[in-house]
Amino acid sequence: MDGVGRTYPKVLVLGATNLPWKLDAAIRRRFEKRVYIPLPTEPDRCSILKLHTTGVSHDVSDAEFEIIAKMTHGLSASDLEVLVRDSVMGPITRCEQANLFLKCGYKKKFFKPVPINWKCTTFCKRITARSSCRDCGAISMSVWQVPKDKLLVDKVSFEDFEHTLRNRACSSVDETEVKRYVEWTEKFGEIGK
Secondary structure, three states: OOOOOOOOOOOOOOOOOOOHHHOOHHHHHHOOOOEEOOOOOHHHHHHHHHHHOOOOOEOOOHHHHHHHHHHOOOOOHHHHHHHHHHHHOHHHHHHHHOOEEEEEOHHHOEEEEOOOOOOOOOOHHHOOOOOEOOOOOOEEOOHHHOOOOOEOOOOEOHHHHHHHHHHOOOOOOOHHHHHHHHHHHHHHOEEOO
C-alpha cells in the first residue's frame, strides 16, 4: 500500500473489517484514514425505511415512518432492510391464513381476505366450505381456491411493522460491540458522517 496514488493517481485502496481491533499495528499504520460508520440515527432510519419501501404498495404515512424509526433504535441498515422484508410479507401471510373471503372491486370480481377483527351479526365463521354468509357475503374458502388473478392483497400497513417488531428479534447488533467500536475509534480512527 505504500506509494499507492503516486504512480497511479486514480487508484484508491479501500479496506473494511468488522473487527478493527484484530488489525496489527503495521496494517493499521498503512491506512491513513480509519473511519467508523456508526449505526443509523433516527432520521437516517426513517430514510432507510422509506427507501426500502419504494415500489411497495403501502399506506404507511410519514408520521408513522417516524414512529417506526423511533422504535428501531439500535438497528443497523441491514437490520432495517430485513424488517421491511418481513413486514411486507404481512398481507401475504394474512391471505394464506384466511379461510373467509369477501367479493370486492369492479363488478365484485375480486376476492379479499376477511379481516381478523371482522364483525358479522350471523357469525359467518360457522359457514361450511364454499358456502357464503347471507348477511355479509363472506365465502368460506382458502387462498388456493381463489380464482387465478382475482386475489386482492392488502397494502402493507404500520401494523405490519409493529407486528414484526413485536414478534421477531430484529437487531443483529449488541450494545457492547458498539461500545468496543467507539473505544477503538477514539484511539485509532475517526467517526464517519
